[in-house]
Amino acid sequence: MFSRRAALAALLALSACGGFPQPHRGNPGGLAGGLRIPLAVRLAIPPPPEALLTDDAALRYAEAVSEALQAVDVPATATATPLPLDWRLIITAQNTGAIVIPRYVITNADGQEQGAVAGPPVPARAWAEASTPTLQAVAQQASPRVTQMLLSVQAARASADPAAIQAGPPRLRLIPVRGAPGDGNMALTARLREFLGNRGYVVQDVADGASFAVTAEVSVVAAGPGLQRVEIQWIVSRRDGYELGRVLQLNEIPTGALSRAWGDIAYAAAEEAAGGVQTIIRNATSPG
Template identity: 25%
Template structure:
């Protein structure tokens, strides 16, 4: 039997403010669970080559002030990898928009937390790694990144206990296609994060026991000032048989999806990821 679910909305208005409220059907009350892990070992910082080296030291100092040990090299084995994926926009009038996507991983390489940071900065200051700019960006990120650290002493609410690695159901996200702008990449990244947070093990290559997930997006004109967004998430069992199709439909302001999706992608996939994780776990219990 194939599980099918579909959600509709007549119109979605995404407010282009710093913290937009997400309308139905993408609005949700779900809270992504964190793996119950001890983060006192600190993090090892992994930056892409297009990030100034001075930013690494600035972030180390800022996180140290948040009581998070940071290692730029020679990290202990139980330190958590903290990765930064940077996308730099087109320079305009000497300014450039930075989209900084942070991911915190556990010892198995599974993502257990993420934070998206946006900033408009002077292009020349970024390129030369100006200390004042590096400190400003690091000080803005550090409090948010510190909250991602899993701890055991009760000072941070924890809503679930971890699955043992052998108990985790494995999944490969094969593709996300059809979304405009950076939507394919943003939706795929957000879905991986959400599924990892819900106890599903994400892998890069299909194995004999791995479930498979395929994402398909399409956009159609819905009026003079709006477009219709349709999303399909197709879940296949380890034998390649379709076991679920989850669909979402809604309208968005025309041209919005051509812009960077950023945190919007995470909000869109959150509830779907919880449904998918439940289906995968239930299927994994069957003999």
């Protein structure tokens, strides 16, 4: 039986892009440590009038989101009267029948949208009942996504020129990875979101306002006795649907090595893929 360490070594040995880098072995989590919201005193969260909630529930939800963000050191406050320099978190919700999908949009003090992300779906009945524990639980689930979006905005603005800052950071829609065994789809998607955010992109789940899109297809097939061939294709396209390029990662691993948790393998693969995605977008947008 192959150990997990052996599986990791096998997958890191080779890729079509020149080999995965050694995986980070510290703690890649903890989003709040580097968070500084640029050009804003705080993040104001008005009670959402378009979130399919009563006025009372909307106020309680704004407060729940504010408390969840404050817990990770985001300077957020629930208020119906934002100050002139406040950034804003605008919350809406869509009822699809059985579930409700909350949506969170960050705008700067001038009202320009800086990023958007969808929250985890909520059973429609629970959303309509809007008990305080339910709203608090949904707010806790939304907090990491909103925080990551803020970090992405920060990274983008820190590296942008004044004209780019005024226009807003580049936004990219990340479509969830498909085809990976185990927790690969979720792990690869989450890790790529982090790395692209650190490279200056606002990564969002929705298409609105995005200039580029990234998705990935994972294929795992038998490659010989005791081996599987793993191929990851990261596909980059632009708004008009034109495919700009692909990042290909390819290797053979012990059979079943990725049937459960991907862990450091997802981290290493996404770190390399983020660099390839950035190169493709830069090549496509550079003059000449």
